[in-house]
Amino acid sequence: MNSAAGRAPTSADVARLARVSRSTVSLVVNDVPTARIPEATRERVLAAVRELGYAPDVSARRLRAGSSRLVLMPLPRIPLNPAIDTMIEHLSEKLRESGLTLLVHGDRTATGTAAARTWAELRPAAVLVTADRCTKSSVALLRRAGTEVLMISERPVPWADALVFDQERVGAEAAAHLLAVGHRHLAAIVPSGPLQSMGRDRAEGLRNAVHAAGARSEEIIMEATHDSAAAAAAAVRRPGGPTAVFTYNDEYGALLHRALDDLGAVMPDDVALVGADNLPIATFLRPALSSLALNPLEIADHVCTAIRSMLERSAHTEPVVAGVLATPLLIRRETS
Template sequence: MNAVNSAAGRAPTSADVARLAGVSRSTVSLVVNDVPNSRIAQPTRDRVLAAVQELGYAPDVSARQLRAGTSRLVLMPLPRLPRGTMIDTTVEHLSEKLSGQGLTLLVHGDRKTTGTTAARMWAELRPAVVLVDVDRCTKPSVALLRRAGTEVLMIAARPTPWGDTLEFDQGRIGAAAAAHLLAVGHRRLAAIVPTGPLEGIGRARADGLANAARAAGVPCEDIAMEATHESAAAAASVVRRPGGPTAVFTYNDEYGALLHRALGDQGATMPDDVALVGADNLPIATFLRPALSSVALDPVEMADHMCTAVRSMLERPARSESVVNGVLATPLLVRRETS
């Protein structure tokens, strides 16, 4: 073991790196933090980096945060909804884009805590920004975080008067499905509303479909469905009844796949007997035959909007009023064979 790191169990420090590289601790800090315009000669930089590699040195992030009063962390508490391809892809792109801005995305595993209890837990990590669903926040909790030097960017169905918001109205997804189905001639619509934990978001999407149908003078009904083959068969029977809907918005592509199979088992052809439109544009939509039309949300667009909002929050004057409002994503209908 190298002499500068001989103490049993002791993590290497910047002083160890400095001794091994033959430089000052301030030089180590400038190199490790890649400080712009630091004018460190390349041979010196190479020696420091070689010492970092040899010793396995990692900067003490908590100490850096204490000195700065905050961090370069963007904290994202996990949403209450189950994670899926859309969320995972968005998080991946967001992490990459924030990294390009010198920020680090930290996904927080707690899904349930809300209000000031959640705010205190998040504030302990000293993030620069918390990016979170509005239902996890209250006006006092946002104020608590801002007093701690942390900005809060909420995802909400509509702008929130007491905090920075990116608008993400699930109803717009149902409305996009309705616009397409009405445009191709359907005059009896239905929406699948999932039971269980997804019912809230399913209801919001179904309401978007219903509102668009109502505006067009077209009847629209809800069909409750569990994510099982048995429930999908029952939903298919409701769709296939005399006078039933000629087109169904299936909440998402996974529920769409279940209903697609159940309708096929009952002898229905798509889109001749009934049209289907899913949502989220998951890979499964293209595996089906006929392939499932779907309302898509672009994860790259969502990551771009989040990153832009975070940057604008960090660049505005301290203690200034909330100013960020914008739309997180624009739904786009991807037409395939079922509609």
């Protein structure tokens, strides 16, 4: 049995096919734990759901219940990598256990009130978004629409709930390792483009740790291209250049690794490298790249807890600021 052409199946269609009431369909589809539905009836309803391809109208459910169970996550401007993918997948699972559904929104460009209007049309209970996509007025717009906002930020935001990633700590941990193995002149790669802000924070963490130890540091701006990596490698290998480099992450580390190899540099004897994120590419290189590992599962757990707490509070209070970046764990390999 098919619904009318061009029309999405409704709960009424499911009820007719399963020979039950619409309320029974609702109880089965929503898996209401207190409902006393005979197993045969439940199976009949689920079979009708599968046959018709029925999916509940989430926005309509929100209008009836007063709130949705959607958590909207607009994709960040920065490129995704396996660590971020793992975090998103685990976050989706943890939210599902709490009766929430994570919906990833593919528009990476919209910002401010224009973005907020688009997100509000989907009627989410909450939006999880990077700070560069939001303004004070856009957060206010979403709250007026009944949507809470949790921002992922590099520093506290006075007008919104925020999860703060302490990026300086990543650079400081890289510096601690390189200083411990004897290096006194360190460099930090700072990516150009959308990653630059985060890169500068990581470089700041390295610089502070290096200067506290009475050593030297510098920054090298690098694009994610072979030509830019070649220029960065030449800067590293200049007379009196740094003997160790924190490469921002493993992808930039791989580019610099190749460029240094092209110059005949021996790692770690001539120059030591440490990346971050512990991506698979780090182990593919020869010599293998040392890397700082961030636990994406632990980060997802922190994010889920913050979202639940935000949605469960009775009224909006002072903005919540929570640090979610666990201590980076150094995975020491052959380049350091």
